[in-house]
Amino acid sequence: MSSSIIKKTSTATGFIKAIESGSKHLLMKRFTLRFPEQKLKFVGDGYQFDPKRGVGIAGSRGRHILFHEKCTGCQLCAITCEGIAEAIEMVKVNEKWKQNKKSIMPQIDYGKCVFCGLCVDACPFYALYMTNDFELSSFTKEHLIYTPAQLAVKPKYDGTVEVKIDERGASHR
């Protein structure tokens, strides 16, 4: 397998090739994603789970969205999270749903969440999905705790930028 050993070039050729390769890139497109101005386009609407088939649906794993009309307060998400991040806590809500006798719903602490999405896998009632929104930073820790009401809001995420490849190299557009 001597093909795996590259040929040793002479010193001058090596330098010239390196300079050529470097200066060639002065003409190529910049690759950087200018984040706050540009946002990446993600696949789908977010990570979802199909309990019947037992398979997830591809999508990015950002902040959760909670469907109040489906949540039964079964605590399966909290039990799953207990061994992983302990981010989910079941809290009392002031809402009355007929499928949710105990009136408890998950409240997620994004200071602890690792975005593994196993809580979505665990939910047997399609009540917990994940969305594309990943910009969750805040100045205080308290603001990272999302109550069930906050989780019910569908975030807006308008990422449009993708990697495009042409003869002048790859760039984010």
Added chain:
Amino acid sequence: MTNKYSESLDSKFKETTNLGLEVVKEASEDRLMKLSVGPQHPGSGHFRFTIKVDGDYIVYCDPDPGYVHRGEEKMCEYRNYIQNIPHLERPVIHDSTNITYSYSLAVEELLGIEVPRRGQFIRAIASELNRQVYTLYWLAIYGIFLGHSTMFMWPTGDRELFIDLLAALTGARVTHAFNIPGGVRNDIPEGFKEKCLEYIKYFEKRLKEYEDIFYNNPLFRQRTENVGILPKQDAIDLGVTGSVLRASGIPHDVRKVEPYDVYNEIDFKVQYMKTCDSFARAYVPFLDMRESCNITRQLLEKMPESGEVRVKLQSNPKGRIGEAYKRVESGRGALSYYIVSDGSSKPYRVKISVGSFRNILALPHLLVGSRLGDMPSIYWALNYWPVEADR
């Protein structure tokens, strides 16, 4: 192990330890300067090794990992088989698919389940893409360790391509939590295959540029060739693995010697070099990346068009009493899990044997006798990820 430095030294200053290392005795201690490399050193990572230098030569080296010890093995005993996955990938988040791969294999053996064929292919694809991500990151740091800032930026930029692919596939950019006992979490999204093929084609073009500016650069050659030679027999004795082993002339790749999942259907070559020096250790991962492109292409072609990707598990699976030892080839070499089950839903004992921990054993043997300036090129060529070694 002898070297140029110790040959030049008077024998009364020399001493061979019972580990086979030739170090300088206390008698000449006043010549030596003790340097601590790490944990806050730009050239160490979360890792520390104490070196003693005599002028420009390193005469003593003592690695001291443990600065990011997470106690993964202990944590595993408190969580069930599924819950273990998100935290098991933390030791090496750049290679998170591979580190959960062998865990999944071992748990599958304990649970007695078989992964559907399409699931095996998706696993292998994710594993190969993640190997690229890891190797590019490694290469970027190797570049900046040698003072080559362009080689830091290019791989980190190109790594983004594979991160995008993995994000499309798994939903997360770095910590995927994708492999799960019984298959993978979700199916391949639409348009993934075309995108993947396009990116790989572009990436193979980029690899040529890497060769021009980095691997064929005479200064890089000067700095790495004939530096830190780990002969074949030493490599075998020290039990190093992965690219370090293959750079010492032993074509050992777990994908080849003990093919798991679908790797026996893939046609690929084990890349190895016989020069045993730092250059070989730096170049073998590069060849692996190239080979990985081929493997990914074949996997995408041979993958069945449809089918199950995951076995439906019960909610809290219980392993059979017994033990399993499974290994995969990760970015740093063989990564194996030894799992003992006592019949409950939690593993009784999980032992992770990682490539980094095995490779770092070679560090004192290589560093002693080499120059201070060779330290970064030897250390990082060992394909070492400090966090992984600490587990």
Added chain:
Amino acid sequence: MTDINNDINQTTSNLNIVEPDLKIEHSLYSQLSSEFKDKVRLVYTKPNRIKISVEPEHIIEVAFFLKNQLGLDHAESVGGTDYPDENVIEVIYHLNSYSREELAPIILALSTKTDRNSSYLPSLLPVFKSVEYHERETYEMLGVYFQGHPRNERFLLPEDWADIPPLKKEFRIKGR
């Protein structure tokens, strides 16, 4: 002992055994049992895996035999498991071979047991250089003192670790 510098691509592709054919594993054990009789106890054989159990006093000679006669030249991992019910700590060396290509897929698990309260085991460092750090790790994680190992000292844990070895079962994670 064959040299594996030759291209192994062709030879290894048919090494994947679909049907469990435990020929190599059994031959390994038969060689061991003919040499050591009942000092070596077979625990299980699985495809590509074989586990044997030896008493601590015989482990060095068994290890020498494994290395020199059978060609298992390095340890992939050394780990210990704590069994408080049986009052033993089991230390397992997972051995593998680089120098014999037909043994490359095989992992031989060499296990030995020691008392839990006074854990002393002979170090395999004279046999396998590769166990140096693994044994140090086992020492601090399980408190098994390896006689003959030059550095039974702290490796991964903090310098000021004063608790019991963390992988023993009586060490509990906080809050669990």
Added chain:
Amino acid sequence: MACGGGQVKMTTAPKDFRFGSFVGSIVWLLFWIIVIVSLVGLPLIFIILFYIPLPYSNGEVITPYLFLSMIVDPTRTIPIIKFLIHTDFFRAAVFPGFMYAALIAAATIFVERKFLAKMQLRIGPLYAGKIEGIFQLMADGLKLMSKEIIAPSGADKPIFWTTPILFVATAAALTALIPVAPGWVVSDLDVGLLAIFAILGFFPLIALLFSWSCNSKYPFIGGLRALHQMIAFEIPFILSALSIVLLSASLNLTDIVEAQYAFWFFAIAPISAFVFYISSLAELERVPFDLPEAESEIVAGWLTETSGMIYGLIQLGTYLKLYVLAALFVILFMGGWMGPQIFPQELIPAFTGEKIYNATVVNGIFWFTIKTFGMIMLILLPRGINPRIRIDILLHTGWYKLIVLSFINMFIVLAMIYGGVITPGGLQ
């Protein structure tokens, strides 16, 4: 129940923020500025106005009061400007000297960042300043200014504080020797070239002093490396300029430029130019010769213990040095300010008569700046494409290869002179 509260972006200030203390710090700052201005600035202005002899203008000696009146009438300021720009102080401080060099250094830093970023397919500074982060350097300067300076315990405090200033001052002294246009040089010495080499020799000494004063190991090794680098490259550096001295038979930099009126010495001494270029890279501690600051080996080398403005000053000195060496290359090999006359004789009629606008001088400055900048780019280039070299290879390169190369070119030049192809002092 609050609805949709999660979508409000929390833009509150940190908890411990108090507006009163913020205002207080500004007031405190203003107080100090006023104190310094009134104690130092005002007396300085009075000294200048009353003790420095001012020139004659329109037949009368300019008094401070007349001086103030000239601000109102622009035409009457021309003699003052003319007088001022021919003082040594102005030359040393502003035009061919410090300010000019510092401006070029600032431009170099910006260009280097953008240039490297482009080569590495990224953007570089972007947000400071509206256009492409053009005020990044200013922002960095402010940041360095407001950072705490930590002198390590056990350091030799007087040396620790003075060496950065000495570093800048030595680099500034170098700028005084560079002629940028005919007649425009601060100090036109007959031994200008030697003086430059002599002053350049101070830098490793300063690095060594600083590293010694820090009482720390990594700076110490870095300082020693700086010394070794000087040892390896000083001799080829000096010898490569020797063939130019043979060609022009002078050590005066202005004379060397004048000797190149017909052709650049680069045409005769390309090997020397190459050696000079490599050696100046080493002299500047730039990649691939940044051994004294090799971050992955010895943290930051002799700059390990620098913090805040001390680091800023050393960087300023380094870039001044970069300008000087690029300018020296231009003077020795690329004909200095020589270039086609592109500026018309009368551009600004009002100033022409007073000999402020001189077409030849402006033309020389223009070409000199262009060439110097090109040279600076050439010095920046290796940073993008080369890894760091190792110290033994460095010494080997310097002693075994570069010295021989520079001698080869010297003998070629000598043979050409004695063969009658060219005469000393250029083609005559």
Added chain:
Amino acid sequence: MAGELASEFTPILYAFGIGIMAGIPSLILARLLSPRKRYNPVKFLPMECGQVPTGEGRSHFMMQYYAYILMFVVFDVMSIFLYAWGSSLLSIPKEATLPMMAFLAIMFAAMAYALYLSGRKGIW
């Protein structure tokens, strides 16, 4: 070449002074602007990669390249001698080059031997 006057060097001193004038105020200003918190003595320890420093910072330290330093002391002077010759090449007769060549030859031989010795790391 005309003799140098000491006054011709004074502009260099001006420039040097301007460098100092640029350096000192910036340090003073930085000292005024920057925070100075002295509550943590560990902060002022010399850099030792996060460890408490051991041993001396300034110590006897022998680089292996001592031979080159010795060579530098000798040959740096030689190169300056060459300058004296080179700048007066016009005014000296052609025959004066011959002794210069002889000088160079001797120096080359010496340098070659010194380089050979310095290559043998063992003796340093």
